[in-house]
Amino acid sequence: MAAKGKYLGEFEELILLTVASLEDEAYGVSVKKFIDNETGRSVNISAVHQGLKRLQKKGMVESHVGGATKVRGGRRKRFFKITNIGKQILQEIIDFKMELYRKVSDFALKTP
Amino acid sequence: MKRHRPPKWLDRFLKWYCDPELLEEFQGDVRELYFERLENEGKFRADIKYAYDILRFYQWNNIRKPGRHRKPNRLEILIYSGFKMAVRNAGRNRLSFLAKTLTISICVVFSLILFAYAIQEYSYDQFIPNSNLVFRVGTEVEVNGAITKYAVSPTALASAISELPTIEYATRFSCLSSLHHYEANGQTYYQEKGIITDSKFPEIFGCKFLRGSGELLDEPDNIVLTLSTAVKFFGIENPVGKTVTLNNGFWMDVVGIIEDPPGASHLKYDMLLSRSSFDVPARWQDLDAYTYCKLKKESDIHHISSSITQILTDHENEITQDVKFARGQVFGFRPILQNITGIHLHDFLNEDVAVKRDIKHLHFIVLLASLFYLSAIISFLNISMSDLTANFKQLGILQVFSGSSGGASNSFLANTLFKILLILPIAAILLQIGLNLTGPYLGITIEESVYTSKYFFILVASLITLLILSSKIGSFLVVKSVAVLDVLKGNFNIHYGGVRLRELLLTVQLSFSVLMISLTLVILDQFEFISKTDKGFEDRNTLVIKIPVVALGSSTLLESLEELAGVKMASPSSFDTDVQWKEVFEVKLENGVRSGIFNYQMWGEGFGDLMNIEMVMGRGFTGNSANDKSVCLVNQTAVEEFGWKNPIGKIITSDLGETRVTGVVKDFKTVSIHNKIEPMIILADRGWSEYLYVKLEPIHSTNLIYQIEKTFNDHHAGAPFSWNYLDAKLFNWYHEDYQIRGIMNIGFIVSIIISCLVVFSISSQWFMLRTKEMSIRKVVGAGATDLFVRHVSKFLKFTAIAILIAFPLVYYLSNYWLQNFAYRINLEVSYFLVPGLLTFLITILVSGFHGIHNSKINVSEVLKES
Numbered sequence: 001m002a003a004k005g006k007y008l009g010e011f012e013e014l015i016l017l018t019v020a021s022l023e024d025e026a027y028g029v030s031v032k033k034f035i036d037n038e039t040g041r042s043v044n045i046s047a048v049h050q051g052l053k054r055l056q057k058k059g060m061v062e063s064h065v066g067g068a069t070k071v072r073g074g075r076r077k078r079f080f081k082i083t084n085i086g087k088q089i090l091q092e093i094i095d096f097k098m099e100l101y102r103k104v105s106d107f108a109l110k111t112p
Numbered sequence: 113m114k115r116h117r118p119p120k121w122l123d124r125f126l127k128w129y130c131d132p133e134l135l136e137e138f139q140g141d142v143r144e145l146y147f148e149r150l151e152n153e154g155k156f157r158a159d160i161k162y163a164y165d166i167l168r169f170y171q172w173n174n175i176r177k178p179g180r181h182r183k184p185n186r187l188e189i190l191i192y193s194g195f196k197m198a199v200r201n202a203g204r205n206r207l208s209f210l211a212k213t214l215t216i217s218i219c220v221v222f223s224l225i226l227f228a229y230a231i232q233e234y235s236y237d238q239f240i241p242n243s244n245l246v247f248r249v250g251t252e253v254e255v256n257g258a259i260t261k262y263a264v265s266p267t268a269l270a271s272a273i274s275e276l277p278t279i280e281y282a283t284r285f286s287c288l289s290s291l292h293h294y295e296a297n298g299q300t301y302y303q304e305k306g307i308i309t310d311s312k313f314p315e316i317f318g319c320k321f322l323r324g325s326g327e328l329l330d331e332p333d334n335i336v337l338t339l340s341t342a343v344k345f346f347g348i349e350n351p352v353g354k355t356v357t358l359n360n361g362f363w364m365d366v367v368g369i370i371e372d373p374p375g376a377s378h379l380k381y382d383m384l385l386s387r388s389s390f391d392v393p394a395r396w397q398d399l400d401a402y403t404y405c406k407l408k409k410e411s412d413i414h415h416i417s418s419s420i421t422q423i424l425t426d427h428e429n430e431i432t433q434d435v436k437f438a439r440g441q442v443f444g445f446r447p448i449l450q451n452i453t454g455i456h457l458h459d460f461l462n463e464d465v466a467v468k469r470d471i472k473h474l475h476f477i478v479l480l481a482s483l484f485y486l487s488a489i490i491s492f493l494n495i496s497m498s499d500l501t502a503n504f505k506q507l508g509i510l511q512v513f514s515g516s517s518g519g520a521s522n523s524f525l526a527n528t529l530f531k532i533l534l535i536l537p538i539a540a541i542l543l544q545i546g547l548n549l550t551g552p553y554l555g556i557t558i559e560e561s562v563y564t565s566k567y568f569f570i571l572v573a574s575l576i577t578l579l580i581l582s583s584k585i586g587s588f589l590v591v592k593s594v595a596v597l598d599v600l601k602g603n604f605n606i607h608y609g610g611v612r613l614r615e616l617l618l619t620v621q622l623s624f625s626v627l628m629i630s631l632t633l634v635i636l637d638q639f640e641f642i643s644k645t646d647k648g649f650e651d652r653n654t655l656v657i658k659i660p661v662v663a664l665g666s667s668t669l670l671e672s673l674e675e676l677a678g679v680k681m682a683s684p685s686s687f688d689t690d691v692q693w694k695e696v697f698e699v700k701l702e703n704g705v706r707s708g709i710f711n712y713q714m715w716g717e718g719f720g721d722l723m724n725i726e727m728v729m730g731r732g733f734t735g736n737s738a739n740d741k742s743v744c745l746v747n748q749t750a751v752e753e754f755g756w757k758n759p760i761g762k763i764i765t766s767d768l769g770e771t772r773v774t775g776v777v778k779d780f781k782t783v784s785i786h787n788k789i790e791p792m793i794i795l796a797d798r799g800w801s802e803y804l805y806v807k808l809e810p811i812h813s814t815n816l817i818y819q820i821e822k823t824f825n826d827h828h829a830g831a832p833f834s835w836n837y838l839d840a841k842l843f844n845w846y847h848e849d850y851q852i853r854g855i856m857n858i859g860f861i862v863s864i865i866i867s868c869l870v871v872f873s874i875s876s877q878w879f880m881l882r883t884k885e886m887s888i889r890k891v892v893g894a895g896a897t898d899l900f901v902r903h904v905s906k907f908l909k910f911t912a913i914a915i916l917i918a919f920p921l922v923y924y925l926s927n928y929w930l931q932n933f934a935y936r937i938n939l940e941v942s943y944f945l946v947p948g949l950l951t952f953l954i955t956i957l958v959s960g961f962h963g964i965h966n967s968k969i970n971v972s973e974v975l976k977e978s
Contacts, residue, residue, distance in 0.1 A: 028140075029141045044164075046169040071144055073140070075139055075143065
């Protein structure tokens with residue numbers, strides 16, 4: 001499990017996974033759309049920003065400012081990229097979940 | 113087709129609350145979403161969702177924190193860059209910058225100390241409540257047209273004037289000198305100053321009672337002590353209710369403790385004694401009370417003065433009733449009303465006990481302080497401008513950057529602020545050091561309260577304001593006159609306003625130096641004159657011992673002292689270097705009689721020989737007290753004043769009896785040479801003389817003073833052995849003059865350092881600006897000497913102008929100072945020539961440094977570079 005301070009909430013984990021998936025194209029709107037599409041739940045752009053900010057503070061993502069685009073009224077995008085720490089944490093979470101999953105018997109997972 | 117946009121007010125709201133670091137990305141994202149929704153869902157829904165996004169983002173973490181992300185404005189950026197430039201410049205020429213800063217700091221500190229001292233002197237007695245209403249009443253006595261001014265007035269005057277409707281109350285007091293002794297807690301004390309008065313004194317003088325009250329001073333046998341005296345007498349015990357014994361004859365109960373009188377009080381005292389304990393009746397004939405009154409508000413002082421004049425005139429007969437030969441003489445008595453805050457700076461009156469300061473000296477100090485103050489500002493401006501003009505290129509870039517001269521001006525301001533920020537702490541440290549040094553070396557002590565006074569605050573604030581203002585003016589002149597293009601191209605044209613102004617400042621600075629050198633020379637010569645002036649007596653190897661009241665008239669001590677090896681002779685005398693004794697005398701002239709108030713002294717047997725005062729006619733006292741009481745001596749001035757052809761045998765009468773002149777002594781000084789020698793009548797000692805003069809052999813044992821003290825103590829056990837060398841006592845005559853001399857000496861050095869600095873900085877600038885010109889001159893055949901002269905001669909022109917400006921000032925100020933002396937040096941041409949030549953020499957030496965560089969200029973390198 002991740003150490004204290006590196007704890008990831010469910011939504012943060014979702015955002016981190018999204019950033020990792022989008023590779024170089026992860027920014028506020030793209031993350032929101034990806035989650036919307038992949039999970040079917042509608043998330044607010046403000047919540048995405050909060051999540052990205054928290055992940056950056058924890059050192060799991062890093063950001064850089066891209067070029068200006070017309071559609072945004074000349075405002076630049078901030079692109080996010082997963083860091084090594086982020087990758088490591090994500091891996092740990094997946095391993096942990098897999099381990100737990102393996103401990104569950106086949107019988108228990110069968111639907112009646 | 114109409115192009116839709118998100119609602120502006122939402123954008124403005126977002127901009128208002130959002131942290132600037134997050135604004136761009138978030139706004140970009142919500143806009144991107146808005147336009148998508150606009151296309152898919154329509155404007156209404158897009159607007160609603162846009163508003164929802166923005167409102168959701170309004171969270172603590174995302175809102176703008178006050179002051180954190182404020183964008184500095186252009187002025188701040190420029191000041192910051194100017195500040196950086198100033199720091200860099202200072203770092204590049206560390207030594208020169210330190211020297212300049214230190215010199216200006218010294219100048220500032222010196223002027224501040226002098227101003228603080230002047231503030232202290234001007235604010236004497238202002239701590240007294242309603243001080244504008246408190247007046248001292250002295251007396252102007254006129255005898256046959258001759259006027260004598262006294263600080264005292266008849267003892268009956270206070271009660272008479274307190275009945276005037278415009279007077280709130282009045283008080284009188286007499287002083288007990290340090291010769292009296294007090295006993296408290298079994299210990300004896302001698303040095304305390306007592307004041308015999310009533311309950312109105314604490315009210316008029318604003319005494320703050322820590323214990324008890326002043327009302328009991330109207331009842332007999334009561335005493336009020338100052339805090340320091342109470343601690344001295346009784347330690348930490350509560351002194352109220354305890355007893356203090358005066359001269360073994362008066363037992364006084366302590367009824368109150370007051371705070372010590374402040375340093376800036378013209379009256380110094382250690383205790384107040386109730387007058388009703390002593391036999392001090394209110395009589396018109398006793399002209400020896402110090403009278404103070406407090407006026408009612410809005411009283412007319414002229415009206416009060418005429419009322420008091422009337423009172424004195426009404427009692428004229430009573431005032432003169434004890435003067436034996438008053439009949440037939442014309443007397444006149446008028447009050448001298450002095451506001452209490454003006455007493456300290458007013459002329460010395462006879463029998464004055466106030467702490468005094470010559471106002472002319474004070475004016476001189478204020479003038480010097482102002483000169484240093486101005487000099488500090490001028491030097492500051494000059495040096496700042498030199499720094500700025502040394503950075504012409506930066507100036508040009510700054511002008512371009514800011515689009516106007518404002519940028520350079522701000523940079524100049526930043527430079528100034530940087531220097532002020534450096535100068536202030538240095539000045540504060542120097543001020544502390546200076547105050548520790550001015551006490552012992554200049555006799556200047558300043559109370560801490562002066563530094564917290566509004567006047568000092570205004571002074572410092574005005575100094576800072578003037579420094580900033582001068583730098584603004586300087587920057588305006590420099591910046592306006594510099595052509596940006598020329599500067600950036602590297603073409604330095606030296607005919608610009610900055611240099612002109614600096615030349616003017618240089619001239620003023622040099623004038624200041626000439627003035628200081630001249631005044632220092634005049635003052636030194638006057639001191640030389642003072643030391644060489646014949647005092648008319650021998651002051652070396654002479655001891656002056658104060659005789660305690662209980663021992664007055666005793667001759668046993670004198671005999672014992674004369675038996676000591678190393679003591680040549682001893683004699684009592686009333687000759688006091690600090691006080692002139694005066695009395696009403698009637699003098700028989702060749703034809704007729706003249707009455708008047710004249711100086712007198714009492715001499716013991718052999719005092720004239722002890723002091724080596726020459727007898728020019730007749731004989732001195734014989735030592736036979738019965739005979740000596742009927743004879744007197746006079747000085748040469750008295751003989752001239754009375755118009756005697758043959759003074760021997762002439763009769764002089766006073767309340768002390770009728771005496772016949774038996775001899776004339778050569779004129780001798782009884783006061784400093786600030787005053788003229790006045791007629792002096794010398795009577796034989798009647799046992800009242802307060803001093804014992806002891807002449808020592810030139811070669812005597814080192815422990816002779818100890819032996820004299822031992823002999824003194826054998827005769828007057830417990831009495832303080834208060835003594836001094838006569839020549840040391842005479843030093844007090846010129847105490848204030850020595851102070852001025854000390855100030856001038858420091859001013860002399862500082863002014864020369866500043867002038868050197870200014871000449872050097874301008875010289876280096878000229879050198880820099882004219883390197884190419886000099887190289888070309890060298891190429892076309894100018895010799896090294898020619899280049900040297902060309903550089904230095906420019907300074908000589910300004911020095912000559914400076915000297916011409918300084919001369920009238922030198923003449924006026926020298927005369928102003930010398931007018932204080934009745935005997936003085938004449939102002940000769942040398943006092944003008946020598947400082948002029950000296951200033952020329954300094955200018956040549958300092959500017960010559962760059963002059964030599966000019967002559968050694970490496971032509972090929974300079975021309976290659978350009």
